[in-house]
Amino acid sequence: MAEANRQxxxxxxxxxxxxxxxHFKLIExxxxxxxxxxxxxxxxxxxxxxxxxxxxxxxxxxxxxxxGQVMAGGALAEVVESNVxxxxxxxxxxxxxxxxxYAVLPGQRLAxxxxxxxxxxxxxxxxxxxxxIAGLTAYFGLLECGQPKAGETVVVSAAAGSxxxxxxxxxxxxxxxxxxxxxxxEKGRWLVDELGFDAAVDYKSPEFKRLLRAExxxxxxxxxxxxxxxxxxxxxxxMKNFGRIACCGALSQYDGAPPPHGPRxxxxxxxxxxxxxxxxxxxxxxDQREKALADLQGWVASGQLKVQEDIVEGLENTPAALIxxxxxxxxxxxxxxxx
Amino acid sequence: MAEANRQxxxxxxxxxxxxxxxHFKLIExxxxxxxxxxxxxxxxxxxxxxxxxxxxxxxxxxxxxxxGQVMAGGALAEVVESNVxxxxxxxxxxxxxxxxxYAVLPGQRLAxxxxxxxxxxxxxxxxxxxxxIAGLTAYFGLLECGQPKAGETVVVSAAAGSxxxxxxxxxxxxxxxxxxxxxxxEKGRWLVDELGFDAAVDYKSPEFKRLLRAExxxxxxxxxxxxxxxxxxxxxxxMKNFGRIACCGALSQYDGAPPPHGPRxxxxxxxxxxxxxxxxxxxxxxDQREKALADLQGWVASGQLKVQEDIVEGLENTPAALIxxxxxxxxxxxxxxxx
Numbered sequence: 001m002a003e004a005n006r007q008x009x010x011x012x013x014x015x016x017x018x019x020x021x022x023h024f025k026l027i028e029x030x031x032x033x034x035x036x037x038x039x040x041x042x043x044x045x046x047x048x049x050x051x052x053x054x055x056x057x058x059x060x061x062x063x064x065x066x067x068g069q070v071m072a073g074g075a076l077a078e079v080v081e082s083n084v085x086x087x088x089x090x091x092x093x094x095x096x097x098x099x100x101x102y103a104v105l106p107g108q109r110l111a112x113x114x115x116x117x118x119x120x121x122x123x124x125x126x127x128x129x130x131x132x133i134a135g136l137t138a139y140f141g142l143l144e145c146g147q148p149k150a151g152e153t154v155v156v157s158a159a160a161g162s163x164x165x166x167x168x169x170x171x172x173x174x175x176x177x178x179x180x181x182x183x184x185x186e187k188g189r190w191l192v193d194e195l196g197f198d199a200a201v202d203y204k205s206p207e208f209k210r211l212l213r214a215e216x217x218x219x220x221x222x223x224x225x226x227x228x229x230x231x232x233x234x235x236x237x238x239m240k241n242f243g244r245i246a247c248c249g250a251l252s253q254y255d256g257a258p259p260p261h262g263p264r265x266x267x268x269x270x271x272x273x274x275x276x277x278x279x280x281x282x283x284x285x286x287d288q289r290e291k292a293l294a295d296l297q298g299w300v301a302s303g304q305l306k307v308q309e310d311i312v313e314g315l316e317n318t319p320a321a322l323i324x325x326x327x328x329x330x331x332x333x334x335x336x337x338x339x
Numbered sequence: 340m341a342e343a344n345r346q347x348x349x350x351x352x353x354x355x356x357x358x359x360x361x362h363f364k365l366i367e368x369x370x371x372x373x374x375x376x377x378x379x380x381x382x383x384x385x386x387x388x389x390x391x392x393x394x395x396x397x398x399x400x401x402x403x404x405x406x407g408q409v410m411a412g413g414a415l416a417e418v419v420e421s422n423v424x425x426x427x428x429x430x431x432x433x434x435x436x437x438x439x440x441y442a443v444l445p446g447q448r449l450a451x452x453x454x455x456x457x458x459x460x461x462x463x464x465x466x467x468x469x470x471x472i473a474g475l476t477a478y479f480g481l482l483e484c485g486q487p488k489a490g491e492t493v494v495v496s497a498a499a500g501s502x503x504x505x506x507x508x509x510x511x512x513x514x515x516x517x518x519x520x521x522x523x524x525e526k527g528r529w530l531v532d533e534l535g536f537d538a539a540v541d542y543k544s545p546e547f548k549r550l551l552r553a554e555x556x557x558x559x560x561x562x563x564x565x566x567x568x569x570x571x572x573x574x575x576x577x578m579k580n581f582g583r584i585a586c587c588g589a590l591s592q593y594d595g596a597p598p599p600h601g602p603r604x605x606x607x608x609x610x611x612x613x614x615x616x617x618x619x620x621x622x623x624x625x626d627q628r629e630k631a632l633a634d635l636q637g638w639v640a641s642g643q644l645k646v647q648e649d650i651v652e653g654l655e656n657t658p659a660a661l662i663x664x665x666x667x668x669x670x671x672x673x674x675x676x677x678x
Contacts, residue, residue: 225606228605228606228607232605232606233601245606247606247609247610248610249610250606250607250610253607261600261601261602261603262572262600262601262602262603262604262605262606263600263601263605263606264600264601265601266567266571266601266602266605267564267567267571267584267586267589267602267616267618268567268589268592269618270586270616270617270618271586271587271588271589271618271619271620272618272620273618274617274618274619274620274623275616275617275618276615276616276617276618277606277609277614277615277616277617278609278613278614278615278616279606279608279609279610279611279612279613279614279615280610280613281610281611281613284613
């Protein structure tokens with residue numbers, strides 16, 4: 001291939017400071033060629049996730065990133081050339097291509113995405129949002145770890161994000177009262193007016209704790225935590241006896257120095273309120289994936305679940321799109337349309 | 340009754356400071372008489388528990404104590420006079436008599452302890468230690484919340500205490516490797532030599548974290564936490580993926596000012612390690628009580644479970660016995676033989 005491959009390199013790791021444009025650089029190299037057992041992929045939509053930032057800190061379910069390499073990240077990609085039998089040009093896959101136009105990956109562990117999952121006219125991006133990691137994370141975290149029952153009160157943080165926006169809608173489908181925590185009054189209105197949340201609370205308000213308490217006068221049965229930090233602590237103190245906390249991420253702790261201490265009330269409140277806290281990552285539930293996808297598809301088809309996608313144009317804008325995501329400027333699943 | 344009733348009054352609540360002798364005073368009043376539906380009890384053995392201290396802080400499963408009243412606490416007591424049909428003089432019960440020679444309580448909710456549970460010659464105090472709250476707390480916390488499997492590594496804090504000493508022995512019975520955390524080398528030797536723990540670690544050592552790591556080179560599957568605080572944090576960082584933490588108490592946080600912050604790594608480590616933390620109190624498992632007691636009895640009878648009791652003589656020494664317990668000077672279940 002003579003074509004150029006634009007690549008965004010993580011030039012240096014942010015060492016305890018906030019992620020910024022200067023941590024990245026855009027370079028061009030010749031597009032690679034696939035060897036035996038390999039596949040050449042063209043990235044179409046790059047997924048942006050808080051996890052991109054977490055990988056820079058090490059200590060996650062994948063090994064830490066190093067400076068000087070193409071920035072890691074998942075993408076919806078199209079097979080251009082295949083040296084494995086089960087993939088052919090034109091097939092769509094989801095893989096860790098990194099932030100670049102083209103990637104060569106071993107074909108063995110790549111699986112073709114089932115286009116049949118999409119309804120007539122449904123955008124291919126749904127495979128990466130509601131039927132992708134975001135949708136499955138929301139589904140398993142809420143239903144398996146949170147175990148909500150109809151009539152219970154569910155609170156979700158980063159509620160306007162890719163996962164949170166789905167968590168809240170599934171909780172509504174299950175008959176729960178849903179309170180979303182998000183930054184700013186405008187996002188709150190969007191959650192209530194567009195997504196059907198019962199209420200929203202602005203964590204940036206100096207009155208945050210009081211506002212939260214006012215929206216959950218009888219306490220919280222299920223908390224889906226995406227943020228950690230001060231928001232986690234505030235909800236912890238508002239939990240009901242026998243409440244459940246699904247620990248999905250610690251967004252507040254990814255970008256910048258790690259906090260010197262954890263939330264107060266641990267483990268004292270866990271005991272007196274008999275709480276269950278459970279951490280998970282979506283891969284832990286791979287064996288229940290088909291059931292989850294069938295449910296999600298049904299809810300999308302019936303209009304009960306609105307898919308929220310936040311699509312940024314252009315590979316060169318990927319760093320800014322991630323930095324913005326970490327600051328909470330997205331609505332639903334953020335991705336970059338590569339070209 | 341003309342007899343005198345010695346009573347230990349909680350003269351004033353410790354307000355953020357450590358509990359001391361001067362918070363209590365001993366008074367004498369006439370022994371009370373039971374009214375309709377009431378029972379007169381003579382306390383025989385007063386149970387001493389970290390919970391006595393926690394009640395002074397409020398925010399537990401029972402209402403907070405107030406100064407000026409007889410200090411609350413459970414005891415093995417004997418029925419002296421009964422105005423209810425199901426209890427007769429000489430029956431033994433366990434009830435919140437408070438710290439005094441005699442108490443009058445409504446009879447309705449009191450149940451006679453089944454003396455039949457005790458083997459020939461087995462001390463009556465076993466009803467308050469291994470077959471009482473301590474034994475049941477250890478049993479349910481470890482087996483229900485911790486879900487240990489043979490071959491796994493179990494760590495327990497306050498391991499020489501009433502609950503911890505039983506937790507470690509049950510974990511051994513279940514085929515686990517057991518590491519106890521306790522204060523001082525002597526206690527550690529006792530845990531290993533007398534109770535059969537595989538290892539013990541001294542949390543008072545400046546090398547505590549390193550010593551702990553050395554004893555759990557592959558990480559911790561199940562942690563039974565009695566202490567919270569720095570010990571909790573150290574074990575949290577040593578947990579294996581999919582580990583379970585049974586949150587039983589926060590002993591380190593009962594006596595003195597509440598800590599300004601919680602342990603680091605919450606909720607980040609809960610997510611990346613996919614931990615489950617579950618708080619409980621023993622009453623939550625009342626429906627499984629008979630099975631638990633049958634198991635405990637079997638292990639005591641076979642000699643697999645050694646009952647550890649730490650009996651202090653004399654009602655007047657009850658405050659000092661509690662203060663000592665909070666400082667960790669007990670071995671197994673501490674109680675006061677009233678006279």
